[in-house]
Amino acid sequence: MNVGDLLDARVLGPDGVPLGVVVDVRLALETRDEPDDGPGGREDREDREDSEDRKDSEHDAALSSRARRDAVGGAVVLGLLVGPRRAGSYHGYERTQVRSPWPVPQIVRRLHRGTYLVRWQDVAAVDDGAAAGAGGWSVRLAPGYAELPPELG
Amino acid sequence: MKKVFAAALGILTAIGGFVDIGDLVTNAVVGSRFGMSLVWVVVVGVVGICLFASMAGRVTAVSGRATFEIIRERLGPRAAGANLVASFAINLLTLTAEIGGIALALHLASSVEPRLWIPVAGLAVWLVLWRVKFQIMENVAGLMGLLLVGFAVALFLLGPDWGELLRQAVPPSPPGTEHPASYWYYAVALFGAAMTPYEVFFFSSGAVEERWTAKDLSTNRVNVLVGFPLGGLLSVAIAACAAVVLLPAGIEVSSLSQIVLPVAQAGGVLLLALVIVGIVAATFGAALETALSSGYTVAQYLGWSWGKFRRPARAARFHLTMIVALLLGVGILMTSVDPIAVTEMSVVFSAVALPLTYVPILVVANDPEYMGEHVNGRVVNALGTVYLVIVVVAAVAAIPLMIATGAGS
Amino acid sequence: MTHGPRIVDARLHLLSRQVLDVDGEPVSTVDDLELRGPDGSEARAGQEAHVAAILVGPALVTRLFGGRAPTSRMPRIAWDDVGHLGTAVELAVSSDGLDADWVEHWVRERLVERIPGGRHDPEGDR
Amino acid sequence: MAGLRGLGRVVAGGVGGALALAALGGCVASRQEPGQATAAVADALAEAGSAAQTTRIAVELLSRGRLTGPVADTTLLDQLRVLDDADAALTTLVPPDAASSAHRADGLAAVGDVTDVVVAAREWVAVRSGGDLGAGPAGAGELLDDLDQAAGAVDEALAAAGGP
Structure with a gap:
């Protein structure tokens, strides 16, 4: 499984209801001190x-x-950022405090309103869409998944 | 002392480097048809290129990332790939125009057919890219390009009616004999010529070639703020020469030979010879810059090793790309297409491509993860937003205007 | 010694970033990232997964045009070779030893080095 | 460029950008409107006038020693190309009516006159620059007179075709 496979994959609820698409994959990077x-x-x-x-x-x-x-050391998958619509790349605005240059961040934020983070543990299945008519990669969330705020820490 | 010299050299280079075949041809055509009534576009273009070139230089000096790496990183592989295809095509068109310009200028100097000069010019450009140190290349072409000051000298020697020139320029309005659509078409072309995207690719990648860091930001600012406006003055002088000599005679500029006639009239053979050397140097310098830019854009998008400061073998694919671009440019010219026509195409399509380059730069210049404390200030951002609008309007208007006016007739 | 982890988003902070080798020589861009489970097993939904490798080259083609190449055959750079993450991904190894850089090596050896002056140092005096 | 001018005038003449394609089709052979044909004639004549004026400046400057031989020669060569384009534009034009036909004939004659003088001027440049062409062509003064005459013919034809 590659990150590129997950990106833009359709996201389905536990009951198979389409929820949106994967807009990004969140990772935790081990960091090290160094001379x-x-x-x-x-x-x-x-x-x-x-x-x-x-x-x-x-x-x-x-x-x-x-x-x-x-x-940096190892990189562990934390979760998926799910957006309600396919609106392309984020340019980094949604999850940061950058507000300039007007009006670019404002427009991008608007397009990506309603994005949330789903923990990797709450992902029940990743389907590569090889089955006939499945139409590309999709991700199914586990029952009881939580929608967490998308901001970067 | 060494530092002062370096700054002076950078400024001189920027002046010489600012005027290329696109500026020469477009300004002369505009001067001969619209007098000084489009000078305001040169001013708008110069402010714009100052703004974005210094921004691109600052981003690169601080983050170490050149412009097309940033375009790829921000737009993602797909949109940036489309951007790359468009930028490379326009860059190739510009490179073709510059090589054609070298050949035309050498034709003026020698009477030897341009077709014979084209392969010679292409080979000479490649040899310089292959062998010569970046700083030497930049400084020699820039200093010799300074001979274009001959146009300004010529304007003074012509002793024009300054009041009349000023009346044409302010307030700007198209002359009664010309259709407004033509006026706006040339406004867009002139804007495209002044803000050609390759200048930003070259400027930002040049910052890596010269190993700029955050400490070189003041040099960056001085180079840009002095060099580009003085280059803009040269553009205005070229337009004014055409407006003084060619416009009253009813001459429509369609060749390089017509562009230098006012210089000969004002300053005789000596000034003419200097200006022709200046044109050869300026177009040669621009050919180097556009050839390098074709390598920079592809290599930066794909993450290849690039740069003239490396041995060619250590940036193999980068050098291969430039060789291919040069061969393509020479090949296009050998079909005996008119280089002046290629030039006009290149500046208009440059205008179309402007947002592709300038929007990502503006975005990244605001990103603290890249820029640390050197993010854009308020004034720069306000100006940047204004130019965002101008650039988008020019890009959207370019093609419809070209169709509506039949490329400006 | 380690401190708290740095949280990054793959598309935002890693994908399409420049990869530099230990000497600062550009190698490639991050075209895709391969995920693996513990001990190099296939990554599974909901179970611990980490980034195992940076995929380059053909991974760009599949991301651009879709389709799928066998991941095991794609040129890759092991994540263990990554040293630093800044505005670029900096490796702790030299590009000369990387299989992922074979096209550059091929063009270098077959073409560019064979043109006279191909090894000339433009910054040198002679 | 020069080749685009005629086409452009046709396009800009009647319709806006949206109708550009229709107008492009209108260029083909006999569907030309009378106004468009006249405009095309005027356009070609404007080019010829520009070529004549450019030649005049080049001859004057060379005779006063302010121009080098190669630049003068290149300038004239460029003008011959412009005249060739103008001639081609007129030759291929299919006049929709008798008036346009007359304009076209006058235009062709005027362009031909200018071309003759520019050719003579090139000979003169070649002799001055040291080339040996045997019989010396006319001097600068005579060339300028001829140019004035030819340019006058262009202006007349232009006025008849309703040019500026």
Whole structure:
């Protein structure tokens, strides 16, 4: 089973009622501490530079202003994000606090209103749609599944 | 001192790099038909390209991710794939136009048929891409492209009636002899020429080539804010030269030779020679940039190793893509299609493709996961939203206007 | 030592991201992620599952146009090789040892290295 | 581009973008409206006028030593191409009525006049640039006179065809 199979799969309730589609797969990534000489793309590029005039403090300041970057270990499936309609990619707006540039996030949020998280334990079956007339991948939820808020922690 | 020099060089390069065959042809055509009445579009275009080029440069410097990686990441494989096909096709069209421009300019200099120059130009472009260091390539083409200042010199030597030029420009309105649809068609073409998407692909990927980090943001800002507006002034000078000399004579610009006539009239053989060298350098520089952009877009979408700072063998598929693009461009030109016609097509289709490039940049420039503390400020976002609307309107209007006016007649 | 897990959404934070090797060389994009159960068994609905590998290349084709290739034959990068997650997925291994990068190696050895100057370092003086 | 102009005028002349396809069909042979035919003639003549003016500037500049031989030669060559397009546009036009037919005949003659002068000008450029073509063609002054005459014919034909 691949993540790509689950994405955009139809979501069915325990009784087979269509509920929407899978818009994303939520994972928990193990993160690790590490000594500050981490190997990595950008740092490496910088190291190759002849940077006599670049002070170390400057270097650190530049790093802290950068985007988040973690040393990671295993990735475990937590659940599926279910959206009531097929509205394409999220662009990240639904689950974050970003509100600019107007009006893009507002439109995307509107399209994705009503999205919720279902725990992986509450997924009863994943069908690859190989059976005749099944029409692609579908996911069936277990009885008593819970609709959890979709926001990222 | 070294830093000042680097900034100065960057600015000069931006000026030289801003004017390409699309700007040359479109501005001259517009000047000869509409006088100065479309200058406002150049101003709008320059502000737009400043806004988005600096945004793309900032995103890349801070996150390390170039524009097309971001487009793929934000739009997903399907929409970004469609975007890639469109961008690559337009980029190829622009590359074709630039190589044709080199050949036409060399034809002016030598009388040797353009058809003979086309393979030579293609080969020369490839050799530079294959061998020459990125900074040297950029600086030499940019500095020599600066000779296009000859158009501004020519304008002063022509001693035009400045008041009349100003009257044509403000308030903007189409001349009575022209249909409003034609006026708006050329407005869109001029906007497309000023904001060609390849400039953003090149600018952001160039930031990786030159290993920019968050510390280079001020250089980025200065390059953009000085270079592009001065490039815009050159565009206006080209249009003004055509408006002063060609418009009153009833000349419709359809070839590169007509574009340089005002320069010869004003400055004689010497200025003419300098401007022709400038045109060769500017189109050559733009051919390099568009060829690189074709490699950048494909490699970034598919995650290949790319960049001129690597040995060609360490970015094999990237170099192969550029070779294929160059061969295609040369092949298209060898069917003896008119490079000027290709140029006009390329700027209009650029206008159509603008939202595909600029919307994802604007979105990512607001994402703290990418940008940390360097997310867009309020003013930039307000401007960005205004341009979002302009860009979408221009894109939607481009094709209907092209059909309605029969490509501007 | 580990701290709390980082919660990510696959499409939002992983799919279509650039994969870099340990030297910062681009390898591919994340075209798909393979899920497996404990001990590498087939992943099952509702039961513990983790990301086993990044799928590249043909996985893009199937995601674009549908259809299905046997997962076991797809070029893959083991998730164990992943070192860091930032704006890109950074591996802890070199791309030279990755089977997933075979097309690049093929183009390099069969074509680009055979053109004179193919190994020339453009940043070098000569 | 030049080739698109005639077509474009036809399209823009009567109908909007929605009817563009119908108008494209209208270009084909005999279904042309009289107004469209006249507009097509005017369009071709405007191109010829532009070519004549461009040639005039090039000859003047070269005679004053402000233009190089190659640029002058290329300029004239480009104008011959424009004239060729104009000629082709007129030749292939099927006039719907006698008036259009007369406009077309005048137009063809005017375009031919301009073409003759541009050809002569090219010869003159070649001699000045050191090429040896034997008998020297007319001087710049004479060329400019001829150009004025040819341009005048274009203007007359244009006025008759209702051009600007």
